[in-house]
Amino acid sequence: MKKHFLIVVLSTGLFIQPVLAQKKATTTKASTKAVVAKLIPNDPDVIIGKLPNGLTYYIRKNTEPKNRAELYLGNKIGSLMETEEQLGLAHFTEHMAFNGSTDFPKNEMINYLQKAGVRFGADLNAYTGFNQTVYQLPIPTDSVEVFKTGFKILANWAGKVTMEGKEIDNERGVIVEEDRQRGKNAQQRMSNQLLPFLLSNSQYAKRIPIGKIEVLTSFTHDKIRNFYKDWYRPNLQTVIAVGDFDVKEVEQLIKQNFSGLKNPANPKPRLNYTLPDNITPNVKIVTDKEQPYNVAQVIYRQKSSPVKTDADFRRNAIESMINSMLASRIQELTQKGTAPFLFAQSSYSPYQGGLVWGESALQTVAVAKSAKDLEKALIAALAENERMVKFGFTTGEFETIKKKLEAGVEKQYKEKDKTKSAVYVQDYLDHFLVGSSIQSADYNYAEFKKLLQTVTLNEVNAVAKTLITKNNITIIVQAPEKEAADLPKEAQLLSALKTAGNGITPYIDNTVNKPLIATMPIAGKIINESKNEKLDITTLTLSNGIKVVLKPTNFKNDQVIFTSFGKGGTSIASNDDYLSAENSSLIAQFGVGDFNPTQLSKYLAGKTATARSYIDSEYQGFSGSASPKDLETAFQLIYAYATNPRKDVEIFNKNISDYKVITANKNSNPNSVYADTLQAVLANYHKRGMPINLSDIDKISLDKAYSFYKDRFADASGQTFVFVGNFEVEKIKPFLTTYLASLPALNKNETFVDNGVRPPKGKVSKTVYKGLEDKATVQLFFHDDYEYNAANNVQLDALKSALEIKILERLREKESGVYSPGVSLSVEKYPSAHYYFTISFNCSKANVEKLIAAALEEVNSFKQNGATEDDLKKFKSEEIRQEELSLRENGYWVNYLANRLKYGDDVEQLLGNKDRINGVTVATSKAAAQKYLNGENYIRVVLVPEK
Incomplete structure (x- = not known):
């Protein structure tokens, strides 16, 4: 069993997302420029139609993946449509769609699809939000009967769910257990206090999709049947079909299966709801016995609209640039030993993950080491917003983000004929639900190119200033109950909001203008080559003992991915040094050579290449990916991580300090205590399999970790590399000989050590x-x-x-x-x-x-x-x-x-x-x-x- 590494991901989710996972809707603040905005034309490769009964459909032929299609049923209704007697029944209705319909009684639908190779949960799924309920059905197209049945299934969801009384009653317990599984914890208890506050006691606050348990366990059958009859109607529905099929045939299947659905004689109006404004900041402090961290968040909320015009497109792109530059600044600050927070983040995005239509927000989060440090942590995070507004971004940052954006756009465009069908679905769903444009790959590419040529730093900085609003500000704090007395009071939080910018100075762009590798290595040779025709793989042996396996493919136009392994890993560390050894992978987080992590990120701007070393329990090696044009950069990174690792005392000490806080607080969370117990039991309480505690952290030595890291990569002779993607074998060979065959080789012929970590018998x-x-x-x-x-x-x-x-x-x-x-x-x-x-x-x-x-x-x-x-x-x-x-x-x-x-x-x-x-x-x-x-x-x- 493997231990936890020092490198931890700190989750700062602030409240329960009231839907299953979904992609964020794209919105932008309405442009204030006095220019004539042009509507973005819809992608000509998608067919958009409407049946006489009002149902909208979207059809697109796409051959990735082959012999597959994505079928979706979108409903422009959610929990906001419920009455007081129906709280939770929009979501309950979604469940009932899988529990019996006219053509598929009881569980026959799921049974049929599973026999066709469709996995329940992983493939076949659905979610319910405030405004929408969406059903997804990925299905094979090489079986005519199965493919046609897919449309029948969508039609059954749309208007033929039977709602049998026995099935309704059986599902009550499942819904209650869904609430239990996702909640019954500190997060949900705090959410119960925060959501009405965050949603301004609006209709949204009164219609959380999971509903109320007392309603779910007692409602009469007519309530859910009425909800289905009133709201599941064709003029509020869409069918989306993207995949490897004949478009005309699909259009006929939609007409055959959905034309017979009817709207109610007297349809209820489908209302849209908004959040009220607040002129002065709202403040809410909540605590819980099981909350492990002190978290403060400031939200600057403002109205937004879907991306429909070229002006919206430009604004949206600039906001993305701002988010990236601001995130880089905060990440750089977080790595410093002087950072007053464990974690911080600031970004502009759709409010509540896009669940609340027509609202976006700049949301700034700070996680402090203790309640006493929370005010200081929040001020430090807010100061980055103020630094952005007061001084703007630098020319260096601006040029870096343009390079990154251009590289991303180029890569996306190169893959336009390899785009997966599922990627298109969300665009069509957003078009139906909120009216977002459907941009073609060509339009997207051309507009981004135009933006990169015309956008100015002044324009970006002007947009950045608009993200900090004067009204609709909300401040919330979530903290452990035991530290409540030390939390900042409301007046202190309001003061932090006003004074965070006091004394700030412009950001200093500390870029390193050096090559990644100071001296080019002396190339080695390829001493053996063999070919496996059945799998189309070539195996090479390099002069230093490294083996390389190459598999060229055409699955992606702009992707090469790789991994490597050599035996040993942390298993060879002594019992006295294994804690330092197990955290030697932290060395890879420090950057390489003269480049700290921030400088390395800037160096790589404009290049689509990543590589990182790793050390696990039995192996050490490298992994990464690259665009074919930037493959040499990936090889240079491998060489640099192997031969010139960076030792950073400041980043190491910051990680140690933060990890002590996390470890000290984790036992307040029941799931953390359970996970630690489970880990100990499965390792049979072996010393090398136990969870890390505070005394363990004190034994972690940077010098030992660094030495162990260097030792693991001092002998490359046992490494095996695997490269897969769009490359030619002959053209990749010079990189192999220059950067891999030149790695040091001691020919130790090492293997890993079995330290006897086993689960208990009996x-x-x-x-x-x-x-x-x-x-x-x-x-x-x-x-x-x-x-x-x-x-x-x-x-x-x-x-x-x-x-x-x-x-x-x-x-x-x-x-x-x-x-x-x-x-x-x-x-x-x-x-x-x-x-x-x-x-x-x-x-x-x-x-x-x-x-x-x-x-x-x-x-x-x-x-x-x-x-x-x-x-x-x-x-x-x-x-x-x-x-x-x-x-x-x-x-x-x-x-x-x-x-x-x-x-x-x-x-x-x-x-x-x-x-x-x-x-x-x-x-x-x-x-x-x-x-x-x-x-x-x-x-x-x-x-x-x-x-």
Whole structure:
């Protein structure tokens, strides 16, 4: 088991997002310039039509990925349309769409799609927001029957959901458990106080999509049936189809399936809602016993509109430039030992992630080490806003961001014929929902080129000044309850807002004008070359012992990705030094040579190239990507990280100081305590597998970490590199000989050390008592040593897939006791071959034992009967369909080839995948269950509220 590294990502989510994941809508503040703005023409490659009943449709032919289509049903309705008796029923309706319709009773829809290779949750999904409800259905197009049925499914969602009483009642528990899984924590409790405040007690504040539990558990069936009848109507709906198909055929399928849907005789008006203004700043301070951090946020909110004109486009691009430059400044400040905050961020974006239509905001966040430091931390973050407004950005920053923007635009344009269908869907959805333009790739490219030629620093700085508003300002603080007495008072927060700019000076652009590599290395040679025709891979051996595997592809026009590995990793560190060794990867965060992280970022502006070293438990190496034209830069980065790492005491000390604060505060969060316990149990309390504590942090030495890093990359002879993407073998060879064959080689022939970190044998049960609310977390592990090979792994995969289906059916559909139970499988070959099956779920404390018993009943059923034919058919279809997609992904090939080479497997293993998948039977699944789910090595770890 692997330990946590010192490099931590600090999450500062301030409240529950009241929808499933979605892309942010693009908006911009209305331009105040007295110019004639031109409407952006819609992309001519998309067909936009409307049926007589008012339903809008969007159709686009796109062949990436091949033989696939993205079908969406968008509804311009959400929780804002609910009455007081329907709170939460917009979201509940979304659930019911999967629980029975005219043409697909009960769960037949999901069963049908799974047999066609469509995964429930991963592919087939939906979300509900304030203003919209959206259903997504990625579907294969090479089966005529399946593809046509996809449109029938969308039509059933649109107007044929049956809303059977029994199914409604069964789903109540699932909705309640969804609320439990996502909430029942400090974040939700603070959100309950903050959301009405942030949403200004508007209609938005009264219609949070999850609704009210008391309504969800007691509403009469007519309430949800009425909601569906009133609002699911064609004049508020859109069908979006993008994919590898015949456009005329799709248009006919839409007309056939949706023309019969009717609008109500007396339709309810679809109202739009706004947030009221506030002239003086609003301030809210909330605390919670389980909140681990002190967080302050200032929000400058203003009206915004969709991007419809060339002026909107320009303004939106400038705002993106400002966000990037401001983020770079704050990141640079964060790395300094003098930074008064753990984390800070300031950016202008759609308010509430675009959930509130017509509003955007500059939102500035500061996370402090303690309540006493919060005012100082907030002032420091706000000072960067004021520095931006008062002095503007520098010429150097401006030129850097233009280079970055140009490189991004060039890359996007080069990939225009390889754009995935899913990318187009959101643009069409935004056009339907809020009226955003649908820009073609050619328009987007031409306008950005024009912008880069005409935009001035004065223009950018003028826009930056408008982001700090005089009204509609909100200040919120979230903090641990135990530190409430030390928090700044409302008057102090208001004062910080006014005085943050006092004494600030202009930003100093500290750019390094040097080459990345001071002296070019002496090139080595290629001493051996072989070709595998079946996989189209070339293997080279370099003069210093490095092996390079090359697979040219045409999956992307402007992408080359790579990874490498050499045996050793942190496993070879002594027990006395392993804490420093495990944090030696931090060295890669310091930059290289004369370039600190900020300077390196500026140096790379305009180049599409990344590379970074890594050190994990068994291996060390490099990974990255590049545009073909910038491939040499990526190779230079590899060489620099290997031979000229940078030692930065200031950044190291800042990380150590921050990590101490994070570690000291983490035990207030029940999930953190549970995760630490789980880690310790799975490592059987081995010293090298335990969570880091405060005394451990004191043992981390920069000198030791730096020395270990240099040692790991002092001998490149054991490294194997894998490159996949758009390159020619002969043209990449000079880079290989110059930058890889020149790396130092000591020919140690190293391997990793097995330090004996293993999960405990036998049956282990551990209960963690932590938390204020009725929320339990359960994880059940079946594990053991096994023979790692392709045949065994496919049997494990099939068992996992079938068990996942049955656990979902039992715990969610039958017991109504959980929202999204999971069954996961992880396998490892080194340092010893081991597998882990994990069944996990959240539930109420009262249901823990009942649901564990139900889960174990399903496991026992597999041991007695094996998986069903139906479930194995779903597994086979999903696996084969996913492989069809994976085989055209550069990322898949990099990981596949690297893993086969790491483990000494046959690289042609995948050629037998379909035969192995189709070779799974009920009998083999039964044998696998008896072998791998025997329960001899079984770990149960449960989190329940404090007694």
